Amino acid sequence: MAIKHYTKDNVTVKWQSDICIHSEKCFHGLSEVFNPKQRPWVNMDGASSEEIIAQVNKCPSGALSILGESQDSEQEIIIETMSNGPLMVYGNMKVKHDGKEITKTNKVTAFCRCGASENKPYCDGAHKKIDFIG
Structure with a gap:
């Protein structure tokens, strides 16, 4: 299982390869940051922190997440x-x-x-x- 962290200012994106379903929503939504043809595939300088957070929150598998975001333990499943x-x-x-x-x-x-x-x-x-x- 590969886990990678990418940081810009006070935002850290965590990528967990083992749960990625390769929907490509990250790439199609913000290709300036997420480009699987480049290494590293995440370029935190490609967009503002707010744009990156918004796109990461659209990840359907949770493979991309923002470190430090609180998780509500009472959240409905x-x-x-x-x-x-x-x-x-x-x-x-x-x-x-x-x-x-x-x-x-x-x-x-x-x-x-x-x-x-x-x-x-x-x-x-x-x-x-x-x-x-x-």
Whole structure:
């Protein structure tokens, strides 16, 4: 699992590769900052801190997050089935898998529904490659 941090002024973007579903919302929404063809792929000088925060908050999997954002422990849990894609769970949770327990404090976690993910129980975008219908 790769975790990277990118900082500008008082804003730090955290990227967790193991939960990224490669929706490309970051790239299509703010390509001046998020460009997977460049290294590093996150250029914090490409936009204002406010623009970066707004785009990170649109990440559907929670793979991108802003460090230091408070997480509401009383937050309602919402579960959404994405057409032909993952099961999205919004809110804080504990995930038990292969005898391990992981506390997830993401705004959203994407779980595999197609069975093809190489990062189960999380979605890695494999549903696109296998043309999953469901």
